[in-house]
Amino acid sequence: MLLSEYERIGRFLDPWREFERLNRALTGASLPSGRDFPPINLWTGPESSIVTVEIPGIEPEAVDIQVVGNTLTIKGGRAARELKESEAYHRRERWAGQFVRTVQLPYDIESEKVEARVSKGVLTITLPRAEADKPKKIAIKTV
Amino acid sequence: MESEKKEISVQGAEVPAERTRPRRIYTPTVDILESEDRIEVLADMPGVDEASVELTLEKNVLTIYGKVEADIPENHRLAVSEYGIGDYQRQFVLSNEVDRERIEAVVRNGVLCIRLPKAEIAKTRKIAVRAGA
Known part of the structure; x- marks a missing residue:
C-alpha cells in the first residue's frame, strides 16, 4: 500500500497500517508478502x-x-x-x-x-x- | 535467521565480525534446491552485479556479501519507501559433500545463483569386494 506523506497528514492515522509500517521498519525485513x-x-x-x-x-x-x-x-x-524430478527445495x-x-x-x-x-x-x-x-x-x- | 545462527554455532564457526562501513545489512531471500549431483542457491539481491558481490568460503561457512551503491536521484526527496538500500549478507554452513573446488556463481538481473556440485565421494559408490588369497 503506497502511502505518501501528504496522505498521511491529510487523514486519520490508521493504527493497523501504522503498525504494519513500523513492524516492517523495525525488522528491516525485505520480506514480501x-x-x-x-x-x-x-x-x-x-x-x-x-x-x-x-x-x-x-x-x-x-x-x-x-x-x-x-x-x-x-x-x-x-x-x-x-x-x-530429482530436485527438491530446502528453502523457498x-x-x-x-x-x-x-x-x-x-x-x-x-x-x-x-x-x-x-x-x-x-x-x-x-x-x-x-x-x-x-x-x-x-x-x-x-x- | 535463528536457525542459521544455530547452525553456525553448532559447527563451531566464529561469530561473523561487524563490518566497518556504517551500512544497513539486509538478508537476501533465497531458494535452495538440491538435486542428485548438486545444490543450488538462488539469492535475490537487487542492486548487485558481478563486481559488487563477494563469495567467501572459510572452513565450512559460505558467506554471500553484496555491496550496493546507493543511487540517490539528485534534487529529489524520498517520499515513500517500501524497501531500504543497503548491503546484503547471509551465511550458510556447507556439508562435507560439497566439492569446494568446483563451486560456480553467476549474477543476472540482481539474482545471484550459486552452484555447489557434490563431491564424487558423496555420490553413491560401489565398492568392489575381492576374494581373499
Whole structure:
C-alpha cells in the first residue's frame, strides 16, 4: 500500500497500517508478502518524480508499464521454477507470481516523456510533471 | 535467521565480525534446491552485479556479501519507501559433500545463483569386494 506523506497528514492515522509500517521498519525485513511485491520507493522533485522498484530476476520484456493521467501502473510476474524430478527445495523464500502495483501522484504525468530503465534488478521510472499542470508564477501588476 | 545462527554455532564457526562501513545489512531471500549431483542457491539481491558481490568460503561457512551503491536521484526527496538500500549478507554452513573446488556463481538481473556440485565421494559408490588369497 503506497502511502505518501501528504496522505498521511491529510487523514486519520490508521493504527493497523501504522503498525504494519513500523513492524516492517523495525525488522528491516525485505520480506514480501504477495501484496508488497515488488517493493517501491518514490522520490519527489520539483520537475519530476522517480519511482524505483526492486524486480530481481525479472526480464525487462516481462514488465508492463502504463501511465494514465496521474497514475502509474506496473505489471509483471516472476515464474516459479519448475522442478525436475530429482530436485527438491530446502528453502523457498523467494517470491513468485504475478503482480500489479499502482502509484498515484499528486499531479498529471507527461506521458510522452516517461523514461524507464532496468539495471541490476532495479527498475527506475522517471515521471516528469505535465507542463500544463506545473504551478505558474503570477506577476503582480502595479496600477 | 535463528536457525542459521544455530547452525553456525553448532559447527563451531566464529561469530561473523561487524563490518566497518556504517551500512544497513539486509538478508537476501533465497531458494535452495538440491538435486542428485548438486545444490543450488538462488539469492535475490537487487542492486548487485558481478563486481559488487563477494563469495567467501572459510572452513565450512559460505558467506554471500553484496555491496550496493546507493543511487540517490539528485534534487529529489524520498517520499515513500517500501524497501531500504543497503548491503546484503547471509551465511550458510556447507556439508562435507560439497566439492569446494568446483563451486560456480553467476549474477543476472540482481539474482545471484550459486552452484555447489557434490563431491564424487558423496555420490553413491560401489565398492568392489575381492576374494581373499
